Amino acid sequence: MALGAPAVIPKPHTSMRHPRKARSLSRQDSVFGLLMVAPVLVYTGIFFGIPTLLMVWMSLHDWPLLGDPTFVGMGNFSTAFADPVFRHAVVFSLGYALVQTPLVVALALLMASLVRRQSKGSALFRIIYLMPYVMGFGSSAFLWYWMVDDRTGAVKAVLLAVGINVNQSAWLSEFIPGVIVVITLTIWKTVGFFMLLMMSGMQSISDEVYEAATLDGANKVKQFFFITLPLLRPTLVMVFIFAITWGVLVFDQFYILTSGRPDNRTVSVVHWIFTNSFVRFDLGYGAALSVLVVLGLAAITYVQLKMLRNPED
Amino acid sequence: MMKRLSLSNVSWWVVCSALAIIILFPIIVVLLASFKTIGELNTYPPTIWPNEVTLRNYVDLDSTSANVWRSAWNSTVVTLGTVALSLVLATLAGYGFARFKFRGDGIAFLVVLATMMMPFQALLTPLFVVLQSMGLIDSLVGLVLIYTMYVLPFTIFVMRNSMSVVPQALIDAATVDGVSRLRILGTVMLPLCWPGVVSATLFAAFMAWNEFLGALILLSSQENFTLPVILTTLQTGRYGQIDWGILNAGVVVTMVPCLLLYLALQRYYVSGLLSGSIR
Numbered sequence: 001m002a003l004g005a006p007a008v009i010p011k012p013h014t015s016m017r018h019p020r021k022a023r024s025l026s027r028q029d030s031v032f033g034l035l036m037v038a039p040v041l042v043y044t045g046i047f048f049g050i051p052t053l054l055m056v057w058m059s060l061h062d063w064p065l066l067g068d069p070t071f072v073g074m075g076n077f078s079t080a081f082a083d084p085v086f087r088h089a090v091v092f093s094l095g096y097a098l099v100q101t102p103l104v105v106a107l108a109l110l111m112a113s114l115v116r117r118q119s120k121g122s123a124l125f126r127i128i129y130l131m132p133y134v135m136g137f138g139s140s141a142f143l144w145y146w147m148v149d150d151r152t153g154a155v156k157a158v159l160l161a162v163g164i165n166v167n168q169s170a171w172l173s174e175f176i177p178g179v180i181v182v183i184t185l186t187i188w189k190t191v192g193f194f195m196l197l198m199m200s201g202m203q204s205i206s207d208e209v210y211e212a213a214t215l216d217g218a219n220k221v222k223q224f225f226f227i228t229l230p231l232l233r234p235t236l237v238m239v240f241i242f243a244i245t246w247g248v249l250v251f252d253q254f255y256i257l258t259s260g261r262p263d264n265r266t267v268s269v270v271h272w273i274f275t276n277s278f279v280r281f282d283l284g285y286g287a288a289l290s291v292l293v294v295l296g297l298a299a300i301t302y303v304q305l306k307m308l309r310n311p312e313d
Numbered sequence: 314m315m316k317r318l319s320l321s322n323v324s325w326w327v328v329c330s331a332l333a334i335i336i337l338f339p340i341i342v343v344l345l346a347s348f349k350t351i352g353e354l355n356t357y358p359p360t361i362w363p364n365e366v367t368l369r370n371y372v373d374l375d376s377t378s379a380n381v382w383r384s385a386w387n388s389t390v391v392t393l394g395t396v397a398l399s400l401v402l403a404t405l406a407g408y409g410f411a412r413f414k415f416r417g418d419g420i421a422f423l424v425v426l427a428t429m430m431m432p433f434q435a436l437l438t439p440l441f442v443v444l445q446s447m448g449l450i451d452s453l454v455g456l457v458l459i460y461t462m463y464v465l466p467f468t469i470f471v472m473r474n475s476m477s478v479v480p481q482a483l484i485d486a487a488t489v490d491g492v493s494r495l496r497i498l499g500t501v502m503l504p505l506c507w508p509g510v511v512s513a514t515l516f517a518a519f520m521a522w523n524e525f526l527g528a529l530i531l532l533s534s535q536e537n538f539t540l541p542v543i544l545t546t547l548q549t550g551r552y553g554q555i556d557w558g559i560l561n562a563g564v565v566v567t568m569v570p571c572l573l574l575y576l577a578l579q580r581y582y583v584s585g586l587l588s589g590s591i592r
Contacts, residue, residue, distance in 0.1 A: 026414075032494050033413025037421055040406040040469060047440070047462035048428045054439035063442075114329055121326065127579055128333045131340065134575040134582070136523025138541030139567035142548060142560060143343050152557055154342035157359040188336065193586070200587050249434050252525045256548070270434045270526070277438040278530050290435035297432060 059291045063284035076288035085264055086289060089272045090296075092265070096179065097247025104187045104243055105236070108194035113224065116199045126199070130192035137189065141256035144185045148172065175265050178258040182266075185253055190246070194239050201235030202228060237308040241301055248297060269293055340568070347371070347561040354557040370562035381563045383536060384543035387453060388522055388567075391539055394457035395521035396514050399464045403513060407472025408498050412484070422473075429466045437530055444531065451533045459531075460521045468513040471585055475509030476502055511578055512585025519571055540567040 059076055061069040080086050111129060115122040132140065147153045150168040159166060171177040205228065213223050229236075251270040258266040267275070273293070277286025342361060346354065347370050349363040374381040409415075410422050440459055441450070449455030479502055487497050503510065525541040532538055535546065544567070547560045575582055 029413050029494075030415035033409045033415040033418065036405045036409025036413065037415075037418070040402050040425060040465065041421060043402060043462065043465070044425060044428060047443070047458060048431070048436075051436050051439035051443055052431065054442060055436065058439055058442065111332065114325065114332075121329065125329045125333055126583075127576070129336055130579070130583070131572060131575065132336060134519055134571045135568045136519075136525065136541055136571070138523060138525035138544065139564050140339075142544045143339055143564045143568070145548065146346070146557055146561055146564075147339055147342065149557075151357055152354055152359050154339075154346070154359065154361060157342075157361050160358050161361075188339065192336075196583060196586060245432070249432050251434060256545070273434065273438065274526065274530070277441070283438055283442065286438040290438055294432060294435050298430075301430075 055287050055290055055294075058284050058287035060288075061284045063282075063287065065281035065283065069284065072284070076285045077292070079285065080288055080292060085267060086269075086272055088265070089267050089269045092267070093248050093250060093269045096183075096250060096268070097244050099179075100183050100186060100247045101240060101243040103183065104191055104194060105239055107187060108191050108198055108239070111191065111195040112198035112202055113228070115195070116202045126192075126196070129195055132189045133192045135189070137252035138256065140185060140189050141253045144181065145172075145257055148181055172258055173261045175262055178261065178266055182250075182253045182257055185257070186250075190243075194243065197239055197242075198232065198235055201232050205231045233308070237305070240308060241304055244300060244304065245297060248300065249293075340572070343561050343564055343568075347558070347565045349558065351556065351558045354561075370558035371566075373559060374562055374566070379535060379538075379543050379546040381540070381543055381547070381559070381566060384538050384540045385566055387537060388539040391453050391456050391460065392518050392521040394453070395460040395464065396517045398457060399461045399468050399517045400510065400513060402461070403465060403468035403472045404498070404503070404510075406469045407476050407509075408502060410469070410473045411476035412502075425469055426466050428462075433463055434526060437527060440527075441530060450531060451537055452531075453537060455531055456528060456539070457521075459527055460517075460524060463524075464513075464517040464520050467516055471509050471513045471516070471588060472506070474588055475506040479505050508581055508584065511581040512588070515574065515578060515582045516585060518574065522571060523567075 058069070060071060060073060062072050062075070063069040115126045115129070148155050148168060148171055150156060150171070153168075156168060171181055209227055209231070210223055213227055218226065249270055250268045251274065254260075254266050254268050255271055255274075260267045260271065269289070270293070273286050273289045276282045276289060345361065345363055348366045348368070349360070350365050350367050350369065353360060353364055375383065406425070410418065444450055444452075444455045444458070447455070449458065483501055483505075484497055487501050492500065523541060524539075528539045528542045529545070532542060535543070538546070540563070544560065544563050547563050548555065
């Protein structure tokens, strides 16, 4: 759960294993190893396994906060498919992810190419660019809430200082301006992380490849498109999956900045789950929506892996 | 040649600095705003630099109906609890996965990592019911339990990786000396794996300090609110009027500890992020 959806699950590697000694010792070892891992397995069972099964079970019920649940079969799911807010939230979250992702990826790619060389300056800029990433989305959203305020915010101050006086008063209550603010905030906050991933991918491309290309007369732009991008493919796949997943699951920024305005048009899928489970206390319906989100995201990730996979594999 | 090189160098500095200024801008302006008087914060046109510096916004953080310092304490408790619980669990499991062979170890490790693919947001509805049955709704302990689950796969992964590369000879030497397996963990492994411990700690701490949705759902009484949640009550304001001074000071109190921790330990944070997401 930690990072949303990592692209690559590492293979458990076998090289560091104990050399097998006496049989009795090895059996003791295996009991000890299991003992070490057991607390985590039990913990994962309680706080991951049970909730996962419970989510499916709840989705088949009318499940109020207090009182007994009633079995309704697929009732919640048919409600969901007919629910206009949910349908809009799905389109909105997907659309948001699709607009947001290319922007943040392109900017991160540019920044990674800028700071990938080894120098004191690069190291300094890397540290700066990653700073917003360690702040929470919650506090960042409140910071931006003030910053874009029409009467008191810093954006207004800067715009006035350079002689631009636009009417910002409706930014967070109108659809397009509100979404633009959230996209800008999200890029600001996450671009450093994606930059870091891509920079690390770029550093693993050997200098010799570039030297050979330079000898063959390829300029920097050509090198970027014909060497860097293709060799960066595995990193890019991962970055895309992260960005799309985070985009589809967006909540904090929209909840704090636009809270659904105008007319529920900026209600994301997670926001709608939140509303149904914890504002209306219709937990069965919230669970059904959660099941749909899990399945939908799994499908999206699978399609991305298929589409972005190296054709030569 | 020399001239072209230095020119491109200059443009590199210009572009990178411009990006740095844009990225630092929100952080700097909110820091400045948090020291402005309430009068200045409400004047039009707004200022960037404070005309008059005051600590009123910080002093008053606990005098409104929403007590931000109390929330800072709650956030500290939740963060320390999450770090402690997840580190104990992840250190033991990392040791087990890195150094011992047992039936099903590969599958167990995959299962632990696979939990990362489940969106946390989707699991909150059933987790609420699980915690309800344990009587842990509106409790910081409940929050620590779910945050620990959230950070476990990553912290286990980091701990296992750093323990895998400890030379076997050191462990053999300790074993010959009659040191028990559990003591080896404390005396040989952990002293050598502290960069991994720092990475895991930072990851867990940032997550627990900043998490919003879970805390919003699980905490219902204001005296239990963590920092990100208390900010929602400041945003609404009393009498519909937002006290920008308090809100900005609240944002600063939430973000500054993260920034300081990151700046002090960024090397470990970055290597942890990279080892956790690539591979």
